[in-house]
Amino acid sequence: MKTDKQPHAIVIGGSMAGLLTARVLSDYFERVTIVERDPVQDQPESRKGQPQTRHLHALLSAGYEIVSTLFPGIEEELAAGGAIVGDPGATARWYQFGGWKKPFDSNMRGCLSSRPYLEWQVRRRVLALPNMRLLAPCEVKTLLTNEDDSRVVGAEIVHRGDGREAENLAADLVVDCAGRGSATPKWLDEWGYGRAPESRVKVNFAYSTRIYRRKPTDLPDAKTIMIAPTPPAKSGTFLFPIEGDRWIVTSGGMHGVEPPTDEAGFLEYIRNLPVSDIYNIISRAEPLSDITPHKFPFSLRRHYEKMKRFPAGLLVLGDAAASFNPIYGQGMSAAAMQAAALQKLLQKQGNTPTLWRSFFKQAAKIVDMPWQIAVGEDFRWAETEGPKPPGADLINRYTAYLHRVMEEDVVVGEQFLRVVHLMAAPPSLMSPRMLWRAWRWKRQQGKGTAVSAQPAAKPVRQN
Ligand SMILES: Cc1cc2nc3c(=O)[nH]c(=O)nc-3n(C[C@H](O)[C@H](O)[C@H](O)COP(=O)(O)OP(=O)(O)OC[C@H]3O[C@@H](n4cnc5c(N)ncnc54)[C@H](O)[C@@H]3O)c2cc1C
Incomplete structure (x- = not known):
């Protein structure tokens, strides 16, 4: 077991993967710096760098367990602000393949809230750690390496909007949690490592989301309704409760089917689903937001575990390594599971020069599960393109x-x-x-x- 702390770790990106990673690193480094490109306020908000957070986000049980372990008592804090913490087996009504699944009491827990609210609660806990600092708005421009580029030794950062000079920060470990737009592939190329092999599975998913006022009488016997598409149909809609007595309603369409963003079209899209349960609620509910669209073209996996050489002192975690068709709600939980794996490795071996090898091996095993589920399901639709899992x-x-x-x-x-x-x-x-x-x-x-x-x-x- 490693107990000696190295001086400094940097996390690129202050979204969910970055926050969970920073929490883990705080036990193994004297100081941890999160560098986030967007301005960050002490309140729930969707930022420019994470536009997906305006849409329905469910934290699956696997992710919820890890979040609850990393932040003891957060369950109560989430619930106190209006998040709905409960048993997903008992509270969900799920329609697909021509019928409703029978509900049951399970031993699982999950959390329903808006994504900005969940992230804000997690961020408050992370920033309360004595050895944590957040630099925002501040961008990691590039990474600093030693003479032969065999080790990352820090980051060049640029403070945005205050005219300050670029600054070099030394670090013993840098973890890239910058999301799908991660620059690590480009940096690796520049340092002569080549790029990690990639898997892309094209789903052409489109989302439209609207928030409504929620009344206790709207859905007395459950908390959520999921009307998921049954192939060849490509349309579905989910209705989830969020804090502030609100519903979040996200309609999705695959392979070119785009839920409308005008009031009449959005309602009509939901009215045309095979069952009218969501339509019956929202056609009477008061809208509290515009209808926001989002496009997700393909699931993407960067196979860092297949690289023969990789610089010491650098890891990649979360959407920066793998991002999945969002309909399955896996991204935050997959990031949490990777952060938990990193915690175990730091505990066992510390930040050794070959940490990347053991981490990417573990992370690949973790990502295999959501990838197999998401990509496997996506191949129910003939239009899905990409490497199809065997069987x-x-x-x-x-x-x-x-x-x-x-x-x-x-x-x-x-x-x-x-x-x-x-x-x-x-x-x-x-x-x-x-x-x-x-x-x-x-x-x-x-x-x-x-x-x-x-x-x-x-x-x-x-x-
Ligand atoms: C429409 C949609 C719905 C989804 N629904 C769910 C769901 O129900 N459940 C679920 O678990 N997941 C869901 N996901 C996935 C989830 O949003 C992500 O997995 C999750 O946000 C974790 O991502 P991340 O932290 O790795 O990256 P991101 O959330 O993309 O964050 C990356 C951060 O890095 C910052 N950044 C980028 N470059 C730099 C730089 N150079 N310097 C400094 N900062 C930088 C960005 O500003 C941003 O804050 C959904 C995704 C989409 C698209």
Whole structure:
């Protein structure tokens, strides 16, 4: 176990991946500096550098567990400001593949709030650490390396808007959490390392989001409604509660289907979904915002684990390394899982010159799970382009069955939800127990009899 602290670490980017990483580094470095390009206020807000934060963001159970561990008591702080912390098995109504999944009490927890609010609560906790400082608005222009470019030794930063000169900051470790636009590929090229191999899976996803006032009578028996697209259909809409007694409603479309951004068109898009549950609520609700669009062209993975050489003193984490089709809500949790892996490695081996090798190996294993789920699902649509995971078609046919089984069987429902929330690996859906339950459902369907599931998880209490 390593206990001696090195003097200084820099984190590029003060969004979710950067904040969680900074929290982890604060235990292993005397000082940690977060460098964020945007101005940052002490309040919930969407910044220019993270436009996606205006859209629905769910923190999955895997991410929520890590956030709760890194910041003890944050659950109460989030809830005190109006976030809804609860059991995603019990509180979600999920329509897909022609039916509603049966709700159940699970042992999982998740957090529903606006993304700016969640990030603000996390940022307050990070900035309260005695060895933490945030430089914002301030940009990392380039990284500083030693003579033969074998080690990153700091960063050149530019304070924005106050006319100060560029400044060089020395660092023992720099972690790039700058999101999809990360400059590490360019820097590696300049230093003669070449670029990490990339995987791109084209989904052409478009989002439109609007906030509405939420009344207690709007949805008395649940907290969220998800009407997800069933192929070949490409449209879906999610309705989630957020702090301030508000709904956030995000409509999505794949492969060229774009939810409208005008009032009448947005409502009509939602009215035309296979079920009218969201339409019934928002057609009567008071809008509190404009309708904001966002485009997400492709999921992107940079395979740093495949690089033979890499400079010491540099890591890449979060969307800068892998970003997924947002409909599955995985990005923040994948970043949290990578930050937790970094914590374990720093604890075990410290910031050694080969930390990058062990970190990227661990991070690749972590990213495999959300990537397999997101990209595998995306290949249900014939228009999806890119490297297709082996066996995706077969798995998709099988999980399409599971979607129907979950209308009745809460045992299958709970395991499926654990996978969706990154708490269990996708192969757990292929266990003999799951296969048997799927087979039994199919057989009962053939006989025209409904399956009576013997729940291990309790069916949810409807109040
Ligand atoms: C529409 C949409 C919906 C999503 N929904 C969900 C969801 O429901 N659940 C979920 O978990 N995830 C979701 N995600 C993904 C999630 O937003 C990201 O995974 C998450 O923000 C973590 O990203 P990050 O911190 O790695 O990068 P980003 O959030 O992109 O932040 C990068 C930061 O780095 C800063 N920066 C960039 N370059 C520099 C530089 N040179 N110097 C200084 N600062 C710099 C930027 O200003 C920015 O603040 C969604 C994504 C999209 C697009």
